[in-house]
Amino acid sequence: MRDTTSGCARNDLIETLSGAQLTAWQTGRLREVTNHAYFDVPFYRKLWDRAGVEPGPLRSLEDFERFPTISKHDLVEAGDGWTNPHQGPVAFSTRGTSGAPLLVWLSAEEEEAYIQPTMRGFRWAGFRSGMTALLMSPVWHRLAACEAHAIARLGGRCAFFWGSMGSEFTDSFLHTLSSQRPEFITTTAPFLLSLIRGSHGATNRPHQLFKGVRSVVVVGLPLTPRMREFLRDRLEVEDVFERGGTQEGAAIDECRWHTAPHVHEDVCYLEVLDDAGIPVAPGSRGRLIVTKLSTAGSVFVRYDTGDIAAFAPGQCPCGCGFRRLKIYGRPESSVLVGDRIITAYDVRMCIEEDPTLVGRNVLLIREANARAGVLTVAIEGEAHDPAKLQARLREQLGVASADLVWLGDLRVNWGFRQVLDGRELQLPRS
Amino acid sequence: MPTENPYLLFDVPGGQLAFGDGDLDVWAEHLAWCYRMMGIPDGSTIAVQDYGSSPISFLGSSLLMPGLRRGVAERFDGRFICLDASAERVTLTPALLAQLSVDALVIREDVLELLSAELRKKGFADLAQRTMKTIVVFGDEPPALNPVRLQPSRHFMHVESALLLAPQCVKCDCFHLREGFYEVDGRMIRNLRLAAPPYYLSRGELFGPSHCAAGIHDWCIGWSPRGRGI
CATH class of the missing domain: 3.40.50.980 (Rossmann fold)
Known part of the structure; x- marks a missing residue:
């Protein structure tokens, strides 16, 4: 093993495993985590008993897919039933952008596991x-x-x-x-x-x-x-x-090729599922599901983040075998237009085709006419080629029409939240 | 004496703190002493609403800083809740306090009003007041009484640039300048354990050693009742 100074430095054993070896290793970890959750965290035992699954016979990733997904709401409701005896002494809060915030616990053992991929990402x-x-x-x-x-x-x-x-x-x-x-x-x-x-x-x-x-x-x-x-x-x-x-445990970092962030497969097992709960093929978008490969800290098994993500198809030129995942949007950065989920990322991709618009803050506006397929977008600064931009948004995002709000000198804070309610912004449209 | 080979540097209002090998544990031990002086018992769950670059936050646990062998959580055999002091995060605190019973909430004075308003909005203010100790962190002088705010159980003096941490004693109500950590010369207070500029105490009354049995060799700072937020 060596630590290279160019390209993606690789010096931990896990990165050298073949695809099949990595799958076998992760399956073992999932078996360990689910066993621990079943016997030590009452919430999971109750949930899985009800669903008719048990961790003992878990032999493959397909077996694991039979376990139900869970949401933040489930965990908040579970209260003490979600407590892990090994959850550790330090808690952090989630941002609460998709409902109530959740306290997530960190233990020394778990942190030790996550320091390694952090070092890897920083070397990359x-x-x-x-x-x-x-x-x-x-x-x-x-x-x-x-x-x-x-x-x-x-x-x-x-x-x-x-x-x-x-x-x-x-x-x-x-x-x-x-x-x-x-x-x-x-x-x-x-x-x-x-x-x-x-x-x-x-x-x-x-x-x-x-x-x-x-x-x-x-x-x-x-x-x-x-x-x-x-x-x-x-x-x-x-x-x-x-x-x-x-x-909740997902950890991803880009290498210098910037083809999409690599998943740190030694600490988390990530899935991307469609609305029916079926895994989607690389390149297709779905909901990001996180399982932390540690029995310490707060235990997350098949946690539905609500994030919209896709695995990148093919191999990264860096040679690292870890899958690559792009998270395109979160509930607070996407809107439903007609029957399509449009993320702020998608909208920015369209807008930034015009070089004069790169770097401007862009906000999606949630409005009643979205049901009729109208996408409303607020863009910082003065109007620039609005007709062309509207056409691009319609064509590339498949929406019936695109309504633009040019914010002029109004400065809206850059933030994680990239969606505003229509009532929060009253400005003339183009 | 400047810290040798500092590997951790924190910019704080009015200065910078630099820590080398072994420094963090000295200050974590002192912070734990401060909490005990304010009546926080072992095994407590302490929530801190402060910025990550404040020692009250980053000394909270060994999980937060490299080179810190035992933070406050480990010294208390307790738990530490990280609550960033940005306005966005303060608004989340009532929902978190509803999920978990906290023994002490340590909060920066400048965000206390926002938190109090959020607690009232969520109908949680009375419960919070009954179930936990609120320790309000201030800089130069304790804030005046404000009935619309969550009422502090104790105050905690923290001058960032001097790394001056002086707890309000449960016995004498004054703020202890711990022997061996601070030296008082006139109204100038010097940090004896870290290279930091001295702090000039512009208001408040200084009492020499033997003022309080809880720290017989400590100097103490006293404020008038109004100055103590009473």
Whole structure:
């Protein structure tokens, strides 16, 4: 095993397994996790008894597919029945964008398991020993808590700015950026976009402060190819990587080929299902289902995230055998138009075909006429070629018509939520 | 003396904190001492609504920081709930408190009003007041009494740039400057365990050692009743 300095560094055993070996290994882990859940977490025992499944005979991934999926609502309702005796001492909250927030527990054993893939992802993104990393707040997300541990083990220094991930803290971030001169940054895409937008007219342009930054790793927004270019060019950094994950255990990271983030198959087993609960083929979209391959921390078995995702078909040129998964949208970043789910990502893909519109904030508007197939989109700034854009949205997204709202000088915060209710925005349309 | 080979750097309002090998455990032990001084018993579930770059947050557990062998959760054999202090996250806190019984909620003074309003909106304010201790973290001076806010059980003085952590004692109601951690010279308070600029106490009354039996060698800071939010 070796740690290469170019391409996707690979130095853990799990990455060297063949497809069949990996499947066998994951099946074993799933058997262990389901056995633990059945005997130690009352919620699962009750659920699976009712569904007539039991973990003992689990011999294949097909066996595993017979287990029912669960939702956040189920877990909130379960209360103490979902408690794992090994859940650990630290809890994080989910963002509550799809209903009530949920407290998710982390244990030392589980964190240890997740530090390894974090190190792998950071190596893929170019982190090397001796570098300084400017990191997200460790209390912001379960995966963020692993980041400083990963950097320390990779031989780096960690720097933290004061505050949180809201746009009101971009100055604080820039201050730390200029004083610490990190080579590596983890942050959220909405935060970076807010920072770029807020820098118009500033004496110090962001790229001056980002000088020396080699890699920026972002979470929180699926990057379109043009959005990645936009961030890279505006900040003048070497590369921008997409990282993803959920409090419920999904963990994904991009390699330098940017073909789609690789799933860290050693800590989570991910599925993409259609509305009937059947796995979809790579390249097709469906709902993301997460199972954490650990008996420690909060136990998630076939948890339906509500996210819209697809596995990428074929192999990545980097040679890593881990599947690749793109998460296109979450419930808070998609709207139903007619009978189609349209994500903000899809809309941005259409909009960004016009280079003048790249980097503008785009919001989907949830309105009553969506039932009749009308997609309503709000776009920051002045109108640009609206007729062509409407035609593109209709053709590429298969909607009956597209209504555009140009926001002019109105600035709506870049955020994880990319859908507004129609009543929240009253502006003339084109 | 500057920290040797710092591997963790935190920008805080008015300065920077740098930690090297072994430093974090010194401060986690001190933070645990502060909680005990405020009447928090072992085995407690402590929720902290603060930014991740605040030591009150990142010293909460060894799971949050590399090089921290035992954070507050481990020292209390208790649990630690990470609640970021951004406005978006504060609005989620009432729903989380409804899911889990918390012994102490430690909250930044500047978001207390928002949380109080959210608790009232959800009809949870009275229950929260009855079931948990609320510890309000302030900087230079305790906030004045505000009846519409969740009423604090204790206050906790935290001056970020000086890493000054002074708990309000359950015995004397004053704020203890722990012996061995802080040195008082006139109204200047110096950190003895970390390279940090001294803090000038502009208001409040300073009492020398022997003021309180709970920390016989500690200096203490006292405020008038109004200054204590009473």
